[in-house]
Amino acid sequence: MADAQPDPLQRPLSDGIVPAEEVARTEKRWLTLMVGMLIVMMTVVVLSGATSAIHPPSNVETIDPTTLHLNGEFAESNLGTAQERDGSLTARLIADQYAFVPDCVKLAVDTSVKFRLTSADVIHGFLLPSTNVNTMVVPGFVAEVRTRFTRPGIYRMPCNEFCGNGHHGMWARVSVVPKEQFQTLGPTERVSCVQR
Numbered sequence: 001m002a003d004a005q006p007d008p009l010q011r012p013l014s015d016g017i018v019p020a021e022e023v024a025r026t027e028k029r030w031l032t033l034m035v036g037m038l039i040v041m042m043t044v045v046v047l048s049g050a051t052s053a054i055h056p057p058s059n060v061e062t063i064d065p066t067t068l069h070l071n072g073e074f075a076e077s078n079l080g081t082a083q084e085r086d087g088s089l090t091a092r093l094i095a096d097q098y099a100f101v102p103d104c105v106k107l108a109v110d111t112s113v114k115f116r117l118t119s120a121d122v123i124h125g126f127l128l129p130s131t132n133v134n135t136m137v138v139p140g141f142v143a144e145v146r147t148r149f150t151r152p153g154i155y156r157m158p159c160n161e162f163c164g165n166g167h168h169g170m171w172a173r174v175s176v177v178p179k180e181q182f183q184t185l186g187p188t189e190r191v192s193c194v195q196r
């Protein structure tokens, strides 16, 4: 049977095929919606950055990655958790293939905590799930992140930047303990999660 309409574009559409005008109309609506969302999100980013100083960690502090272990802030004796005069805690760690040193730090709950990390070799990542801590650890720079833990417990921190064959096994832990318990810990117990 020959087609009544020789121009294929003019033939009536069979069931289930949406006409071109309707497709164009729908696409336009989606596009408007997307552009609207983009404008809202950009506004939120700019406003929160300008008013609440919320921005990605961008502490530009340099350090020589080849002499970390010899002296200075990241010498072995300085690693782990230190208590500052104002009662806040500073945890210093070195990331290297494929471990964090120390691999566990103890911290007190409801206390302001500052993490300072650096890398001895390649770029690693430092992430504490369900907290605001998430930063890259770049050799030559010190990464600094501030946080406060509201609940005691063990927080696992995976390296979240691919750093080589052993990346998947690069983990450390943060053990958050009650304040009173933290004060009773000796220096070696603050850098170890081994249970006695």
Ligand code: CUA
Binding pocket: 095, 096, 097, 098, 123, 124, 125, 159, 160, 161, 162, 163, 164, 166, 167, 168, 170
């Ligand atoms: Cu270190 Cu991945």
